[in-house]
Amino acid sequence: MARTDVQLMLDVKAGDEASFDFLLQKYRSPLVNFLNRMVRDQATAEDLAQEVFLRVYRARKQYTPSAKFTTWLFRIATNLALNSVRDNRHHRMGISIDAPADGDDAPPLELKAREMRIDERMIERDRVEIIRRAIRSLPEKQRAAVLLHKYEEMDYGEIAGILDCSEAALKSMLFRAYETLRVELAPLVIQAAPVSRSGREGRPS
Amino acid sequence: MKCEDVEQGLIAFVDERASAAERRDVESHLAGCAVCRARVQEFRGVSNLLGELPAIEPSFGFDARVRQRVAAEPEPGWFARLVPQGRLALSAAMLVALTVWMLKLPPNRTVEPAPAAAPVAAASSDQDFDAVKDLGVLENYDVVTNMDALSQLVPTKTPEAPKPDANQTQSND
Numbered sequence: 001m002a003r004t005d006v007q008l009m010l011d012v013k014a015g016d017e018a019s020f021d022f023l024l025q026k027y028r029s030p031l032v033n034f035l036n037r038m039v040r041d042q043a044t045a046e047d048l049a050q051e052v053f054l055r056v057y058r059a060r061k062q063y064t065p066s067a068k069f070t071t072w073l074f075r076i077a078t079n080l081a082l083n084s085v086r087d088n089r090h091h092r093m094g095i096s097i098d099a100p101a102d103g104d105d106a107p108p109l110e111l112k113a114r115e116m117r118i119d120e121r122m123i124e125r126d127r128v129e130i131i132r133r134a135i136r137s138l139p140e141k142q143r144a145a146v147l148l149h150k151y152e153e154m155d156y157g158e159i160a161g162i163l164d165c166s167e168a169a170l171k172s173m174l175f176r177a178y179e180t181l182r183v184e185l186a187p188l189v190i191q192a193a194p195v196s197r198s199g200r201e202g203r204p205s
Numbered sequence: 206m207k208c209e210d211v212e213q214g215l216i217a218f219v220d221e222r223a224s225a226a227e228r229r230d231v232e233s234h235l236a237g238c239a240v241c242r243a244r245v246q247e248f249r250g251v252s253n254l255l256g257e258l259p260a261i262e263p264s265f266g267f268d269a270r271v272r273q274r275v276a277a278e279p280e281p282g283w284f285a286r287l288v289p290q291g292r293l294a295l296s297a298a299m300l301v302a303l304t305v306w307m308l309k310l311p312p313n314r315t316v317e318p319a320p321a322a323a324p325v326a327a328a329s330s331d332q333d334f335d336a337v338k339d340l341g342v343l344e345n346y347d348v349v350t351n352m353d354a355l356s357q358l359v360p361t362k363t364p365e366a367p368k369p370d371a372n373q374t375q376s377n378d
Contacts, residue, residue, distance in 0.1 A: 024271055032263045046267055053271045057278060131258050149216070150255050156217070171213035178216055181251045182244070189250035 005069035013060045020060075024053055027070075030152060031077055037135055037147050038081035040088065048084060052077045068158060075162045078144050085140050127188060134184035142177035145170060206234045208241055215241070219248045 003011070003019075005026075011019035031052055035045035055076050135143060141163060148159045160170045182189065211234045217223040218231040235242050 020275070021272075024268060028263050028267060028271075029260070032267070033260050036261055037258070042261060042264070046263060049263070050267070050271050050274060054274050054278070057275050127254075128258060131254050135255070135258075146255070149220075150252070151258075155222075168213060171216065174216040175212045178219075178248050178251055181255075182247045185251055185254055188254055189247050 006065040009056075009060070009063050009069055010065065012057070013063050020057060023056070027073060028053075031073070034074070034147055034152065035077060035081055037132070037151070038078075038140075038143060039084050040136070044084060048077070048080045051080055067161065070152075070154070071158050071161045074148065074152065074154075078148075078162055081144065082140050130188060131185065134181055137184055138177050138180055142173050142180070145173045146177045146181075149174060206230060208234070208238060210234070211241065215245060215248060219245060219252055 005023065008019040008023050012023070028049065031049045032042075032045055035048045035052075036042050039045050039048065052073065056073065135146065138146065145159060145163060148154050148162060149156075154162075156167045156170055160167045163170065163173075165173070211231050214223055214227040214231050217227060223231065231245075235245060
């Protein structure tokens with residue numbers, strides 16, 4: 001019978017290093033993907049993911065199964081990601097507010113770019129890049145909410161626990177995030193709309 | 206039901222995670238609101254687009270780096286094992302340090318409270334002076350009491366007494 005995450009963590013607490021390795025194998029990919037969508041590049045995401053695992057290991061002696069393991073794990077990851085995004089933003093603002101954008105991260109500071117962004121991106125970048133940048137245009141907490149909801153498929157209660165807010169606040173946050181994404185992704189949504197509509201007409205609403 | 210009333214349930218509705226009651230409310234609203242129907246349609250488009258984002262794999266060597274960092278972690282010390290909660294350990298250490306520091310402090314020099322206010326103002330000031338002269342800052346109290354400047358100053362106020370300041374300071378001693 002497979003051990004639960006909580007049991008694995010309790011085994012780590014008891015000194016079983018193999019259980020830690022099991023948790024590493026199980027959550028390395030979800031964590032790196034979550035962090036990669038939260039921050040600006042894979043290298044930063046992997047550094048943060050390493051830090052998450054290290055903090056889990058450091059906390060093993062104090063671990064008490066008071067919440068779901070994933071809630072605890074992703075709370076650590078979310079806090080690290082939020083701090084990294086904020087530090088990075090302050091760093092970038094400190095260097096130059098007029099500095100040209102690097103290739104990977106669109107500057108939300110440049111208001112002029114907002115008017116041009118959709119057309120330019122339609123020409124210059126592929127769909128995936130547009131989607132990635134639309135996600136990164138969200139405020140950090142909304143971004144985390146969308147990622148945990150959409151990609152980790154967590155329920156509202158767990159996401160609210162990770163983000164330390166009520167379920168009502170979370171639903172409101174998700175609504176605002178989708179409103180932003182609706183605008184940011186408008187050209188793609190319109191392109192996809194006929195397909196989506198025909199695909200859903202048979203589905204009971 | 207207004208649009209604002211169903212906003213919170215729209216994402217759950219789109220992703221088919223709404224409760225039965227939530228779903229009923231949204232469907233009832235959508236039947237009469239073209240704006241929200243269009244919004245739900247667009248939210249579905251957004252949700253589908255988000256699903257297109259491919260997953261990445263951690264780079265080669267990721268696990269090894271984690272294991273390396275974990276292996277480099279020191280074992281928790283005896284104090285941490287004794288008091289496993291980090292914050293509790295810090296609080297306990299601070300409390301001990303504070304107690305030791307307080308024990309090493311010299312006995313508190315309390316200034317005797319001045320007696321009840323005397324009817325005469327001069328007597329009151331004498332009492333205040335009595336209290337103050339014991340303070341450590343007045344190291345050269347004897348020098349101060351014998352200063353000529355003081356003996357010249359006081360007789361101008363009370364000319365009847367030949368050396369009132371000297372008497373006064375004597376009494377203060």
